Amino acid sequence: MKILFVCSQGMSSAIAVNALKKEAEKDGTDIEVLAVSTQQFEEEVKNGYDAAMVAPQVRHRFEYLKEFADAANVPCELIQPQAYSPLGGPKLLKQVKDIIGNK
Amino acid sequence: MIERVSKFLDEKLSTPMAKMAEQRHLRAVRDGIISTLPLIIVGSLFLIIAFFPFPEGTAIKTWLGDNAATILLPYRMTMYIMSLYAAWGIGYSLARSYKLDGVTGGILAAAAFLLTIVPESIEELGIVMPMGNLGGGGMFIAILMSIFAVEVLRFTTTKNFRITMPEQVPPSVARSFEALTPAAIIILTIGTITYYLNFDWHGVIGKLVSPLISASDTLPSAIFLMTLIGFFWSFGIHGMSIVGTVARPLWLALLDNNSAAVAAGQAVPHIFPEQFFQAYVMIGGSGATIGLAILLALRAKSQYGKMLGKTSIVPAIFNINEPIIFGAPIVLNPVLIIPFLLTPIINIIIAWAATASGLVPKLYIAAPWVLPTPIFAFMASGGSWQAAVLGIVLIIVSILIYAPFFRVYDNNLLREELGDEAQKA
Numbered sequence A: 001m002k003i004l005f006v007c008s009q010g011m012s013s014a015i016a017v018n019a020l021k022k023e024a025e026k027d028g029t030d031i032e033v034l035a036v037s038t039q040q041f042e043e044e045v046k047n048g049y050d051a052a053m054v055a056p057q058v059r060h061r062f063e064y065l066k067e068f069a070d071a072a073n074v075p076c077e078l079i080q081p082q083a084y085s086p087l088g089g090p091k092l093l094k095q096v097k098d099i100i101g102n103k
Numbered sequence B: 001m002i003e004r005v006s007k008f009l010d011e012k013l014s015t016p017m018a019k020m021a022e023q024r025h026l027r028a029v030r031d032g033i034i035s036t037l038p039l040i041i042v043g044s045l046f047l048i049i050a051f052f053p054f055p056e057g058t059a060i061k062t063w064l065g066d067n068a069a070t071i072l073l074p075y076r077m078t079m080y081i082m083s084l085y086a087a088w089g090i091g092y093s094l095a096r097s098y099k100l101d102g103v104t105g106g107i108l109a110a111a112a113f114l115l116t117i118v119p120e121s122i123e124e125l126g127i128v129m130p131m132g133n134l135g136g137g138g139m140f141i142a143i144l145m146s147i148f149a150v151e152v153l154r155f156t157t158t159k160n161f162r163i164t165m166p167e168q169v170p171p172s173v174a175r176s177f178e179a180l181t182p183a184a185i186i187i188l189t190i191g192t193i194t195y196y197l198n199f200d201w202h203g204v205i206g207k208l209v210s211p212l213i214s215a216s217d218t219l220p221s222a223i224f225l226m227t228l229i230g231f232f233w234s235f236g237i238h239g240m241s242i243v244g245t246v247a248r249p250l251w252l253a254l255l256d257n258n259s260a261a262v263a264a265g266q267a268v269p270h271i272f273p274e275q276f277f278q279a280y281v282m283i284g285g286s287g288a289t290i291g292l293a294i295l296l297a298l299r300a301k302s303q304y305g306k307m308l309g310k311t312s313i314v315p316a317i318f319n320i321n322e323p324i325i326f327g328a329p330i331v332l333n334p335v336l337i338i339p340f341l342l343t344p345i346i347n348i349i350i351a352w353a354a355t356a357s358g359l360v361p362k363l364y365i366a367a368p369w370v371l372p373t374p375i376f377a378f379m380a381s382g383g384s385w386q387a388a389v390l391g392i393v394l395i396i397v398s399i400l401i402y403a404p405f406f407r408v409y410d411n412n413l414l415r416e417e418l419g420d421e422a423q424k425a
Helices: A012-027 A038-044 A056-071 A089-102 B002-020 B024-034 B037-050 B059-071 B073-077 B079-097 B102-114 B136-158 B171-178 B180-196 B201-216 B219-234 B239-263 B274-280 B290-299 B303-317 B322-327 B334-356 B373-380 B385-424
Strands: A002-007 A032-037 A051-054 A076-078 B120-122 B126-128
Touching: A002 A012, A002 A038, A002 A056, A012 A032, A012 A089, A012 B322, A032 A038, A038 A056, A051 A056, A051 A089, A056 A076, A056 B002, A056 B322, B002 B219, B024 B079, B024 B136, B024 B239, B037 B059, B037 B073, B037 B079, B037 B239, B059 B073, B073 B079, B079 B102, B079 B136, B079 B239, B102 B136, B102 B180, B136 B180, B136 B201, B136 B239, B171 B180, B201 B219, B201 B239, B219 B239, B219 B274, B219 B334, B239 B274, B274 B334, B274 B373, B274 B385, B290 B303, B290 B322, B290 B334, B290 B385, B303 B322, B303 B385, B334 B385, B373 B385
Parallel strands: A002 A032, A002 A051, A051 A076
Antiparallel strands: B120 B126
8 A cells, every 4th residue: 555644844754654664564564655745745645645644733734735635536634643653653554544444 | 621621722722823824825935935945054054164163363264264255155146035035935835826837926926026126237247136135134025025926816817817828829838928917917016116116115114024023033032932832732733833934034034134244244133043942942842852852761661651762762863753742742741741831931041041141152054953952053053162062951951841740751651551560460
């Protein structure tokens, strides 16, 4: 699966991305993840992602970002705050799988 | 009770305020200005080179002094005229937000801004454009002009008040024709006001904005802004990206005044450009959480605390603290929110006192904010070891303030973990 993460500058979400990748590895899930800033998101989301995940600290931009995800037909969700930490990998993986499962 | 109060504050205050910062024009201003930061950061490095504090009288210092004007030329064409780049960026972002052509928006915005400047004819040089108002001081006019230009573009597009080409014409050609009417309106309006009515944009707007700029350079406003950022983060909202949207034009004006003063060999005027907060307040990230990160990494007794410390200390050194803010969490955590709000205030007061008394120099270089604090402070001050030492002192202050709250937090975790163990057994 191919997932897009977005936070303010694409830096802190890179940390969550690592946690997610590690967890997916343990689990044997094949996963490709990219972290971008809110400015890059508008273009990047068009490149065939299975899900777009919005970091909790930019939730005030969620509706705006979701418009672009919707236009590209990519399911878009807010990351649960508890999942957005280096130790949140398992929760994050579950949330991602749920989204893709529901598609 | 605490939960109800925080829910009320989040729903009625922090979330609506955060949404307001997402207003279209504010967002375009923020994105446009942010897009100029690489030029500002790299451009200001030439100031460090030209004014690096080698001991007076050494050969290298003398050579640098003699050649400063030449060394500074790249700075003059980048940071020194940042509002010109910002105008383009704002015009581009705003046009894109209306789903209009971004390049057209950028070009029209840059033209509208340049039309507020009066070129002069100088005998040996020909026609010359004074650059003084293209810098941070002209930022507000750049913002106004970009918005005006793109709104004109939008008006002519939505009202179809423009020259449309038949379909056979290639899009790039059609685009330039479509921009003819907005370009004509913008050039005629702004050009007439500036050149034929002799309106002094920079004098008049400069006067209107100057109280705001001086207000942003005071201790109360510094404390207010940092507390506001902490308040947003307490609800898990990116405070800096919201407060910065409004404050960054002011901070850039302060920084620009400081760097221009250094380049001109004058005394540095302002204490509180954004770099002050990056160097001395947001150490380890908003809320000066470096102390908490160090305590977690070295002193945690609970398993969770230890793991969190191990994984979040490296990002913390580079001033990224979302792992701690959401991992600890600090969000909606009544114990950790207290030092999260308190430490920045104490740090501001200490750093302000040190700067105002002349112990450390004022900051004038836009160093990249991910640099670890002492290195950042060293660079932002143009190479002052005193600033680096102040940074280290403030890290210790952060540890001291966070320590008692960290103890409570870690003990709570420990109790939960032992409780879990006991239940399992």
